[in-house]
Amino acid sequence: MRRVRHMMRKEFLELRRDPRLFGIVLIAPLLQLMMLGYAATTDVRDVPMVVVDEDRSALSRDLIARFDASGNFLVVDSVSSVAEIDRYLDEGRAWMALTIPAGYGERVRAGGGAAVQVIADGTDANSTNVALGYAGALVASYARALAASTGRGRATPLVGADIRVWFNPSLESRPFMIPGILALVLLVVCTTLSSMAIVREKELGTLEQLNVTPLARWELIVGKLVPYALLGMVDVLLVVGVAVGWFEVPLRGSFALLFGMSLVYLLTALGLGLFVSTISRTQQQAMMTTAFFFLLPMVFLSGFVFPIENMPRVIQPITYAIPLRYFLIILRGIFLKGIGLDVLWPQAAALLAWGLAILTLATLRSTKRLA
Amino acid sequence: MNTIEVRHLTRRFGAFVAVDDLTFDVGQGEIFGFLGANGAGKSTTIRMLCGLLRPSSGTARVGGIDVGSDPEAVKRRIGYMSQRFSLYEKLTVDQNIAFFGGIYGLSGDRLAARRAFALEMAGLRGREGALTGELAAGWRQRLSLGCAILHEPPIVFLDEPTGGVDPLSRRRFWRLIDELARGGTTVLVTTHYLDEAEHCHRVAIIQAGRLAALGTVPELKQVFAGRPILEIRAPRPVDAMRLLDTLPEVEKTSVFGTAVHAVLRSAETPPGEVAARLGSAGIAAECRVVAPSLEDVFLDVVERSA
Structure with a gap:
């Protein structure tokens, strides 16, 4: 010893x-x-995003503003045609492109279905997945809010999952x-x-x-x-x-x-x-x-x-x-x-x-x- | 009584036989020199005797204990110092002494006395706080020896202890070894410096793992009985050597510094005759009979056993 x-x-x-x-x-x-x-960190923040707003209505601007304000996305530029998106994704200046087609505002107001297109750079599959999840959730909640305010959608779905995350609630x-x-x-x-x-x-x-x-x-x-x-x-x-x-x-x-x-x-x-x-x-x-x-x-x-x-x-x-x-x-x-x-x-x-x-x-x- | 008894000691590394059937004894208080070229098997032998390496066959008893069966008991009775510097360079002189003293189980008054002894021996009194790595090689080597014998072992193994040390330090080191032996310590030392072997009481010459010769230095020199050695000094030693090799009286030649040594087949041949032969070939040479040196012996033994 x-x-x-x-x-x-x-x-x-x-x-x-x-x-x-x-x-x-x-x-x-x-x-x-x-x-x-x-x-x-696997959190995805400030995903650079380019938007093509072919609608140029109050509603389309509202949707873009929601993306920008979410903290998950950052609208880096706004272009006038879909063809211009390529350059942004190729050069890596944007990871994601949001296209709002002409007539989007009209259709939303009319209560019909309207679709926006999201194009994502899949090189980094993990981050893209997360970002797409954010985008989906954002659009869905926006849609619910729109439906509720116009009173034309179902405010409460028939079956809903009440999700609570334990131990790390903010995920x-x-x-x-x-x-x-x-x-x-x-x-x-x-x-x-x-x-x-x-x-x-x-x-x-x-x-x-x-x-x-x-x-x-x-x-x-x-x-x-x-x-x-x-x-x-x-x-x-x-x-x-x-x-x-x-x-x-x-x-x-x-x-x-x-x-x-x-x-x-x-x-x-x-x-x-x-x-x-x-x-x-x-x-x-x-x-x-x-x-x-x-x-x-x-x-x-x-x-x-x-x-x-x-x-x-x-x-x-x-x-x-x-x-x-x-x-x-x-x-x-x-x-x-x-x-x-x-x-x-x-x-x-x-x-x-x-x-x-x-x-x-x-x-x-x-x-x-x-x- | 013999302190070290080696019988048919053999060590193989795969197909290579590093030490081949060595048998010898070393008596108490003897300085026993192991002489051989690099790779001759000196270190392998010493490592087996220290319990660092298992013998392939044969036995060795060190201090009465069989190294094959109880190497740990051997380790308590020996001191070992290798050619590699074996102190902690980042520790001071004193810290090294305290560490090795502690490992050997010394404490209190005994440690204090041995520390004083080691400092005195190494000539490092007053420099206890110096970093060991910053000492000159001669001091480190003496301190290594001091640390290896802190526990006053009756047997000391030194594996090429004077490598890389200046001649003056080597001389001091050998004085220490002489003192140890006079005090009754058995010393087994390997070296390839032939002048150092002259300090040994007995010398074993190892060649390719085999014992090529064993005896006191005068005994070893007896191989030249009836075969005088001529020292020839000539302005063109290489030409002289070539000519000498053609003479029937000359057994063999070798270069010694600026001179040539020629071993004659018979003591009957007068040196003047060899000088005359060289002179007739246009080489003005000075010839005289010299006593064989250990180097002559070593070369002769190695040549004949090869």
């Missing part, structure tokens, strides 16, 4: 002399969280994304840091020196792990603070549980890094292995970007092997739903098992004697 203490002390002394590390531990997570917090993407980014930032920082831990000593030649001392393997691993775990805890506090304080993500569940689960998660991230450290020969190798074999697949398959439910059935089982998957469910559960261990215990157990397994593997992999 005394050897572990000496190992930890040495590790801290080395860390203190490494100014790069300060950046990795404190600045990088904050910077990533700030940038991704703003950038990683903003940020409260959903920020906990995910938090998990991602912790994963990147902790895995990268600990993947350097043993391989750095390999490069320096000090590992061989340690191998001829009575220092046991587990003493080396624990001595390396604890300092990084402490740094990781500082990061947890930091990113949770920014998520709640700056991005105003509601923390509905218990903070103690959040912190506790983050510790278990840190264990898996650090264990994974250590494992990479034992199978790599140079720091560069460790870096590449971490990034390509672990971080990238984890980001894509964890449900952070793409919903697991939408993945092909063959791929879905793979996601169970990814610790980030469990932590995402735990984080989003605690943040948005305010649920506790009574609901989250399967995920918590899976995460803990994963952490213990990878740490055992890392310890077994790093032998003092070469075969």
Whole structure:
């Protein structure tokens, strides 16, 4: 046990002399969280839109004004013929074109059906889908309002769904994304840091020196792990603070549980890094292995970007092997739903098992004697 | 009693045999030199003796313990210093000593005494707070040795300890090794500096993983008994060498600095005769019999075992 203490002390002394590390531990997570917090949003705002108003009536101007005022669309220009739309979409100056045909106002006033045309740039299918949804909803509510004011439509449909959205009533993407980014930032920082831990000593030649001392393997691993775990805890506090304080993500569940689960998660991230450290020969190798074999697949398959439910059935089982998957469910559960261990215990157990397994593997992999 | 006993020690890497059937003993307080070209198997042997590498076959007992079956027990009894600089460069001199002392389980008065010893030995008293990475190579090397023997191990392994160090520091380093051995510590050291081997009580010459020669330096030089070595100084040494190679009296030649060494087949051949032969070929040469150096021995042994 005394050897572990000496190992930890040495590790801290080395860390203190490494100014790069300060950046990795404190600045990088904050910077990533700030940038991704703003950038990683699936909300679509201010979609540039070009309009062709062939009707030029009070009603057509009213519809255009509603688009413009919604906040989701921004009317960038108004052209006189449909042929001119092409140029706007080709050059990307507009994502969407709204065409109001001549006689639109007349037909609306007469109570007959009137149609407007919406042309959208489908290059970015996700955003276009969302924008089209907004456009559909906007036109529908406008139609209802028109019908009600003229008294000619059915004010109340026969069957109506009374929709309420729980946990995130305004359906903003940020409260959903920020906990995910938090998990991602912790994963990147902790895995990268600990993947350097043993391989750095390999490069320096000090590992061989340690191998001829009575220092046991587990003493080396624990001595390396604890300092990084402490740094990781500082990061947890930091990113949770920014998520709640700056991005105003509601923390509905218990903070103690959040912190506790983050510790278990840190264990898996650090264990994974250590494992990479034992199978790599140079720091560069460790870096590449971490990034390509672990971080990238984890980001894509964890449900952070793409919903697991939408993945092909063959791929879905793979996601169970990814610790980030469990932590995402735990984080989003605690943040948005305010649920506790009574609901989250399967995920918590899976995460803990994963952490213990990878740490055992890392310890077994790093032998003092070469075969 | 022998401190190190090696019997038929062999290490294979795939089909390549790095260490081939080594057998030797090292006594207590002995400085035992391992001499060989790069890749001859010196480091592989030392790594097996330290418990860093598993022997493929054969046995080695270090301090009475079999390294094959209990390498961890061996590690408590040895000090090891490799050719690679093995201290933490970002730690100060004192922090390195404290760390390695702690790993070896030293504390309190014993640690204080050993720290003073290591500082004294490395000549670093007063520079305890200096960053190790900023020390000159000679100091770092002595500090490495100091850290490797903080726990006063009875056996010390040094794997090319003087690589990349200036001659003056090398000399100081060897004085330290002499002192250690006089204090009863067994030292096994590998080197490819032949002048360093002269400090060793006994020398083993390793060639392609095999033990090519073993003995004290005077014993090793006995291979030249009855085969005198002529040192020939001539203005055109290459021409002289070509001519010498054609003489029936000459066994072989090699270049030594600006001179040529010629091994004669018989002690009967007078040096003047060789000089006369060179003179008749228009090469004014100075010939004299010299005592064999370890380099002569090394080249001879390597050549014959190859």
